[in-house]
Amino acid sequence: MTGIPDKLNIALPDGHQMNHLVPFLEKTGISFNGYEKSQLNRRPILKCLSDQALSLIPDPGQVATKVIRPQDMPSHVANANFDIAVTGTDWCKEHRLRFPGSPVVERLKLGFGKVRIVAAGHKDMGDTLDLFLEKFKAKNPGKPIRIASEYVYIADNYALCNKLYPYRIIMTYGATESLIPEDADLIIENTETGNTLRKNNLDIVDTIMESEGCIIASKESMKIPWKMDLIAAIEALFQSGVKNMFSMNKP
Incomplete structure (x- = not known):
């Protein structure tokens, strides 16, 4: 592992995907301080804003975050620089065509950034x-x-x-x-x-x-129990965001 040791390393996207992810996060119960286009911090800090988020991630300090280009994420996850990332299914396909044996797994489609x-x-x-x-x-x-x-x-x-x-x-x-x-x-x-x-x-x-936007993860990270617990927690919060987004869009 070449990310920050003893932390779950997450990559968030800049650019087009960031424009969609920032408002989406409001529906998940978490935020990342400094993850704003007007004053972007490349290493934003995870904050839990809801009781559900705090119950799933009682120690946000276990999570380290960095903002990079979505097209670079699959390779970084494959090379163990990050455990989990938010990218696009297009870049996942590009990566899989290039590296059919990659350890990168697409975990959850997010419904935004289409x-x-x-x-x-x-x-x-x-x-x-x-x-x-x-x-x-x-x-x-x-x-x-x-x-x-x-x-x-x-x-x-x-x-x-x-x-x-x-x-x-x-x-x-x-x-x-x-x-x-x-x-x-x-x-x-x-x-x-x-x-x-x-x-x-x-x-x-x-x-x-x-x-569309999606969460990807490393197969190797998923083998580590405490990391898998955090990955599942973040996915649960993002899944609730997907449900909230679709319920708001219903006529």
């Missing part, structure tokens, strides 16, 4: 994958399809499953939608509303998966 992982191309190339391929091959006989994405392994798996031969995967670190048409032909990207894609003259040709 996005679609889509394939998108220039609007002049059609709005289905078949149309895109037909037009691309007519314009570029024998040329490989340049597929750009932060999701390198999801993109490669998608290309293989759909037999997009020949193709090349281009790894990106953001602003992927800006690469078409000069530097890429197709992108694999997450989208909440599709507005950014449309602003860049792109059409979605396929939806690969739907993603």
Whole structure:
């Protein structure tokens, strides 16, 4: 274990997932002091705000928290830097495709931070994958399809499953939608509303998966009884948050 010894090490997300997790926490009975976008502390402190939370986690000092990027979490959990983390199911899939034998387990889906992982191309190339391929091959006989994405392994798996031969995967670190048409032909990207894609003259040709926030944990941490007790306690509080969220959203 390379996290803080004798503590349950938790990773919380920054960025898009943080925007959804902060209000979600209000429904769980716990908070993390300093976990605010306006004044983010990368090491926020767990606080129990309800009787249920205090009964499940009588000593919040047993928990150490750090805020990192959601896409990095599965690898950190796999390498024992953290016992548990809040990330997205998209990054879990990316990690599992890269490391099929990973010790990371998806424990609980949280129902927030929902996005679609889509394939998108220039609007002049059609709005289905078949149309895109037909037009691309007519314009570029024998040329490989340049597929750009932060999701390198999801993109490669998608290309293989759909037999997009020949193709090349281009790894990106953001602003992927800006690469078409000069530097890429197709992108694999997450989208909440599709507005950014449309602003860049792109059409979605396929939806690969739907993603949402989730809790992941290390199989090795789950073998340690006191850590498993804390993992189960945190999951119970998050599960109550999921129930509260859905009950509030009912008409």
